[in-house]
Each structure stands twice: as C-alpha cells, then as structure tokens.
Amino acid sequence: MFPKAKNTAEMLGAGKEDAKPEPVQVPSLELTDVAQLPENTNCLTCTADGRFLGLAHTQGLSVWCASSFTPAAEWLQPQLELIFIQMTRMAEMTYLLGTVDDMGVARVFGFHSDDIHLLNVINIMEDVTARSIFLTFDLHEGGHYGAASISCNGVVWLEVYQFPVEQWLRELEMMSSLKKDENLTEVSDMKWSPFTLMMKLSPPTLPTEKPVDFLTYCLTVDVIRSSGPHKEQYSFSSDAATTKTRESPRCTQHFLLPCNGANGDSTANPAGLPVAVAVWWSGSTSLLQYLLQKPPKNKTDVTPMPEMLWPNAKEILCSAVSRCTYLIALGLEDAMVCIWNRQSGAPVSIVLVPEETIAFSRIQFVDNWSVPAQDCDIVGTEPVRMLVSCKNGAIYMVTAGLGMRSNTIQHFQGPKDSRDFPTVAILVPFLQAVSLIMQRSGKMFLTEAIKRETVCYLTLPTSHQIASLYNPVYTLNAEQRALLIRGDQETSDLLERQNQSRLFVFYFSQSDIIKPHIDCPRQPSLHHGTLEEICNVYLEQRAQSVDDRNKALEQAWGNMQKTASALQRTRQSRKHQANVDK
Secondary structure (H helix, E strand, C coil): CCCCCCCCCCCCCCCCCCCCCCCCCCCEECCCEEEECCCCCCEEEECCCCCEEEEEEEEEEEEEECCCCCEEEEEEEEEEEEEEEEEEEEECCEEEEEEEECCCCEEEEEEECCEEEEEEECCCCCCHHHCCEEEEEEECCCCCEEEEEEEECCEEEEEEEECCHHHHHHHHHHHHHHHHCCCCCCCCCCCCCCCEEEEEECCCCCCCCCCCCHHHHHHHHHHHHCCCCCHHHCCCCHHHHHHHCCCCCCEEEEEECCHHHCCCCCCCCCCCCCCEEEEEECCCCEEEEEECCCCCCCCCCCCCCCCEEEECCCCEEEEEECCCCCEEEEEECCCEEEEEECCCCEEEEEEECCCCCCCEEEEEECCCCCCCHHHCCCCCCCCEEEEEEECCCCEEEEEECCCCCCEEEEEECCCCCHHHCEEEEEECCCECCEEEEEECCCCEEEEECCCCEEEEEECCCCCEEECCCCCCCEEEECCCCEEEEEEEECCCCHHHHHHCCEEEEEECCCCCCCHHHECCCCCCCCCCCCHHHHHHHHHHHHHHCHHHHHHHHHHHHHHHHHHHHHHHHHHHHHHHHHHHHC
C-alpha cells in the first residue's frame, strides 16, 4: 500500500560516538496503518487503557476509537483553535478531557455514551484587560485533580483544582438518559457541578525582615539568587521585595501519591489519589511539597505553606518523578543530578555528568511500566536509571542508587549538524529501556538506551513528511504498543498540505524486530512500607557487603600508606638537596 522504506545505516547521523559504519545493517519498521486527520490537527492524546484517541484541531475536538480510527464523537465551535488536549478515564467508558485553545482558555469536557459535553470553562474572560492565560494544564490520572500555570499581565502563578468526579458521573448518566427518552423533544442544558480551587501558589517573594526559620531562609536565598546581576547588593528590605516582583518565574509541578502505600496496601487510598503536589520555580534551588487539602471556608486568600522543602546546591533546570512518585529526580546547573527519596526525606544519590558545561533540558525515569505503581520495588534498594537530555542535543543514561557508585553513559552525542538535533527524545514505556528519537531532519528511530544500539528506523511514505519538524504531533498507545504520528503531504500549497494530513500508525508488537525489546510483566517483589523496615533492609545489605567493604578499606589504607611513604621520601630528598646547596 505504501512504498517500502530503504534500509540504511547512515540515517542515524550524529547519534553514535564512533564514526565508523555499523557492521550490521539496521532494519526499518514497516508502516502498519493510516487514517485521514481533521484539518489542522494540533495535538494528539491516547487514553491509558488504549481505547480512545483525543484530537485537538481547528473548530474543536474529536474522540476516535483507537482500534478502528473511526470518529466516536466530536465537539465543534466555529473560529476556535485548540492547541492542547489531555484525556483520562473517570469510570468505565467515561472520560475527562482537558483542552487549551490558542487564546489560552482552558476547558474541561466529559465523554460519555458517544457524546462530548462541555463541563466547565475554567478561565472565563469577563474582563479582557485582566485576561488570564493558561500556560500549562495537567489532569491527574482519574480526573480528580488538575493543575495549571497561569499568566496575567506579566504575573505567573499555579492553581490546583479538585474536580467533582462523582457528581459529574451522575450528571453525565442523567444527560444520557434524557437523550434516550423519546418523549422529550429537546434536552435542556445541564447545570454542571462546579470545581473547587484548592490552592493558588505564587512565586516566593523576599521577606521584609531577616528570616527566622529554615524554610524562610531557603526561599530568601532563591529570591536573591534570581534577582539579577547585582543580587549580592540586595538586603532584607521592602525595596528588594519590590524589585523582585517585576519578573515572575515559571512553575513546574508534579502530583505525588502517598508514601505509605509501598507495602501494596491500597485500603488507605483505594482510588490511587494524590495527596500532595511538588512545585519548583525557575531560578530556584528549592523543591517544595504542598499537601492537597481544601482551603478553610471561613478564610479567603490564604497562602498555603509548604509541608516540606528540599534544598539543592544548584539551580533546578528540570525534574521528574518515578511512577510510584517515591523518588524525585532534579536536573541542576553544572550538569548535576540529584535524586530525592520522599519517604526518608534524604537524597538517594547525587551524580555529576562528566561534561560540566552542558545544561539539562529534560530528565526521565526509566521505569518498568509492566509493574503497577503500588508494586514498585522498595525505594533505594535497586539501581535507578534516568535518561537526561541536554540543550546541546546530547542524551545521557544515568544509573545511581543508595550506597552504590553512579554510572553515566552517553546515549546520544550532541550533533554537529543542526538538522540532526533531536526534537523528541522519550522513553517508550512498553519497551525495555528503548527510547524514541525524532530529529529536525524528519528522521525517526528507536535506540536501546543501555547498549546504545539502534533498534530500527521508522519512515513515512515518500509522499509525506512529519508535520511540524520542530514540534511533531504524535502520541503513544501503551496498551496496543503503537506510535501514532501526523504526517503532511509534500507540497508547497499550505492549504492543501493541511487538508492532506494523515495519521500514520506503527504497531511495535507485530514486528519481529521489536519483540525482543517488549517489556514483559514480572513478578512483584517484596515490599516494605515503614521507615523501620527500610532501615532493616539497608542494614541487611550493609551486613552482606561487609567483606567487600573491608577489602576496599584495606586497599584504600594500603594506597594511602604508599602515598605517604612516597611523600616522605620526597621531602627527605628535598631537605637533603637543600643542605647540599648550602
């Protein structure tokens, strides 16, 4: 149906450190399926259960069946351009969708019984001069919580919402029943239950007096460090506070699950709901944790206080949480990676990437997605692997753990040609340590992250190219083990190119090339939830490694004695030479 892609080992470009040609010819993965996309599809998403696709495009959004690629429902509005979409399941065959349009307006939809219903417009613009713009919008799995970073007149803040999932499910079911009633000629608009604004977090400001506690001190240090080139001249005064508010940093947040679920007991939190949110601001060295709790009814505009603070030696550039959310990895300035253990409140490891001049742009945990989050191994007892992307295009695989020597391997070398710069470098969750790389030139390939071997190339038909090479429109279906990506027809006519957009599908599980890399489920290991049990496991590991540590200690003492003897002989020789000279 499509022209078969050529096999070539030269498509990788600068992805290997060794410039020698590969001895084995790297195969190409054949295209599996294709479908026509709506005009100007700006964003794709797939539900975690793999059943449905969400498409954000001109004039609204669409929901497709992920197996047949046929439309299941759509919501259209003239002169509307949606640029972001996220979709999560609230209940069996009922889903919550969050969108943002090109004007920064966020909306929440419900998909139920092959219908899409607009549940709420979060930032209704009553006053154009005070228009709030959504910069980011994140729905937690299950739809109970959402978070958004918002900008208005140069000021940026973070809002965390609680959505009335149970009420919306009842209202969606009621709306479906009304539409099925043949006696009703017209269904009136449903008044959907409102959401709750749980907290509003603003960037830290410089206090007007000297800090008296550790938390205030750390926030003060953050403000001073990001206040400009003359930051050392700032004092603890109101003038300094006024100076800081001129620029507002950006915010990054992560929802966090409870730490007491490590033993696999889900009775305390049966729905797997988050209990906290981790927040850091650009220019900051501190990571803050806030509890998710409703604001008091008798007070307004209460500024929430962080429950926990993790200070770092360098400025935070990027962050990630493990799938079980017990570990938080921070990419810091000067090529430093710090891994924090939420349960103990202590760092698991601090790793320095060899090239100190690079700046991190993204960090990802190499999690085993075949194991449920509540069945994760005990934190800190097994090595942790992370994929770190740098602004120069280089990618590193970092392996670290409590009490072990860290290891850093360059997974992808920074390209010399700008066309080989990776625009997408993500781990494929259903494959074993395999990452997907997309380059500005339009080349796509899968590479094994640990062995640094190219698995295969993924190529579109010669008549099409990847849409928006600098920001590809794609999504991964973890259940069906597939990559779905938008391709545009090769033509100089922009209108014709948008009308000829296709959805190209690569099914990995159907290929013999990919089968050896598919992540197979493993048996859950023993789990330990309390701090006492974690300490016991740590002490047991220390006892088992006592012989190796004693040998290492003896060797270290021997080397020190040899060094000391050499230094002593050198000093005596110099002293003797000095006496001779006299």
